[in-house]
Amino acid sequence: MKYLPIDRELFIKNRKNFAAQMEPKSLAIFNSNDIYPISADSTMPFEQHRDIFYLSGVDQEESVLVIFPDCPNPKNREVLFxxxxxxxxxxxxGEKLTKEKAFETSGIKTVYWLKDMEKVLFELMTQCDTVYINTNEHYRANVETETREARFAKWLKDKYPAHRVAKSNPILQRLRSVKDPVEIALMQKACDITEKGFRRVLDFVKPGVWEFEIEAEFMHEFLRNRSKGFAYTPIIASGNNANVLHYVENNQKCKAGDLILFDVAAEYANYSSDLSRTIPVSGKFTKRQKEVYNAVLKVKDEATKLLVPGTLWAEYHVEVGKLMTSELLGLGLLDKADVQNENPDWPAYKKYFMHGTSHHIGLDTHDYGILTEPMQPNMVFTVEPGIYIPDEGFGIRLEDDVVVQPSGEPFNLMANIPIKAEEIEDLMNQ
Known part of the structure; x- marks a missing residue:
């Protein structure tokens, strides 16, 4: 791995917290992801399943974790295969984990080779009544591929039909959404790497560069700072491309007078950051571009203040909608009649700001979190309002990652990344 070792106490604590939520006489099983094929003998780069990483720190294919707090044999209360x-x-x-290295990484003393799993698991299953399987229940999940986890769950239920089956996901949704200080430090590292990439790009951009050249500048800086690359597919959208919310082609030339919307950020140790910035190709915003830019920035700053303990996600978005409506009226993009006659299910502001403002972020860019439950301290959210105006040939989105605090305003992990229009202009024209 490119990242520096993580203190295994984090994973020990995570397992302890998970075990505390399990039913008596139950065990839970977690699998690594597959290595997915492309064609012939080509494969996608391996990406570890975030749940087994969260609970063990193991970042390797064909690994299995078992947690069995009530096992009669204390040796088998935590097991890695x-x-x-x-x-x-x-x-x-290259080198794979030895049993000794697995203990150093995870704090788990009992490690078996995978070839012994069925035999060992049979003994464990005779000693438990309930087995927790790991299903993907994220609200954005849309999985067509049969995963290693899904195949295993099918095999397990077929082989042990008399066992009661429970779900790990509701426990993990709550645990993973509230970050440990060690996790927040890892996310800060990802944000710091993203900052280096953004500052590099501010010095690079000028009329005539291609979007993919900018993408390459980000990747260069991310890799040289121990990231394995982008936390998600990068968006480098110049001109009207910014009005395509998930524009990922990044294949156009950047023209004088246009804006470039970046939605691009680094991962570090499997933890995500998520940044959006919008900059002028020529190093200077027009008067109209700056008006819209400052409106988006104002909404972002005011929306951030609403991310406090007890806030409900749905109510928060209603309040952000009011902030955005006010700004769009000021910009002349909406008038009072638009607002008075709006459809409550699709308010008038949605014509120019059609996506959500915030989502959980952590090991996944769209991380675990139950949206119907109140926000808690140490949850981490993005804040990413935007205004998209195809008729004027540009779109603007601004986004930071913030940590909900026990009291007061959230802590901005991206506070050092330039965002004010004047600061961006100054940096681009040094």
Whole structure:
């Protein structure tokens, strides 16, 4: 891994918190992700399943974690199954976790090779009544591929039909949404790497550069700072491309007078950051561009203040809608009749700001969190309002990542990343 070792106490604590929510005489099982094929012998780069990483720190394929707090044999209350390493694998693929290294990483003392799993698991299953399986219940999930986790759950229920089945996901949704200080520090590192990339790009952009060249500048800076790259598919959208919310082609030339909307950020140690900034290709905003820019910035700053303990996500978005409506009226994009006659299910402001303002962020860019439950301290949210005006040839989105505090305004993990229009102009014209 490119990232520096993480203190295993984080994973020990995470397992303890998970186990405390389990029913008596139950065990929970978590699988690594598959390595997904492309064609022939080509594969996608491996990405660890975030749940097994959260609970163990193991960042390797073909790994399985079992948590069994009430196991009669204390040795088997926490168990890792790993792909057995050997000299041949070391030569062709590189070093894999040894049992000793797995303990250093996770704090789990009992490690078996994967070939022994069915035998060991049979013994454990005879000692429990309930088994927690891990299903993906994120509100944005749209999974068509049968995952390793799904195949395993199918096999387990077929082999042990008399066991009661429970779900890990509701426990993890709550645990993962509230970040440990160690996690917040890792996210800060991801944000700091993103800052380096953005400052590099401010010095690089000028009329005539291509969007993909800017993407390359970000990637260069991310990799040289121990990130494995982008936390999500990067958006480098110049001119009217910014009005396509998920524009990812990044294949157009940046023209004088246009704006570029960036939605691009680094990961670090599997933790995401999520940044949006909008800059002028020529290094100077027009009067109209700056008016719209400052309106978006005002909404962002005011929306951030609303992310406090007890806030409900749905009510928060209603309040942000009111802030945006006020700004759009001031810009002349809406008039009073538009607002008076609006459809409550699709308010007038949605013509220019059609997406949500905030989502949980953490190990996943759109991280775990139950949206019907109140916000809590140490939850981390994006704040990302935007105004999109195809008729004027530009769109503006501004986004930071903030930590909900026990009292007062959230802590901005991206406070050092330039955002004021004048600061961006000054940096681009040094």
């Amino acid at each position: 790993l792909k057995e390493t050997n000299e041949h694998i070391a030569v062709w693929e």
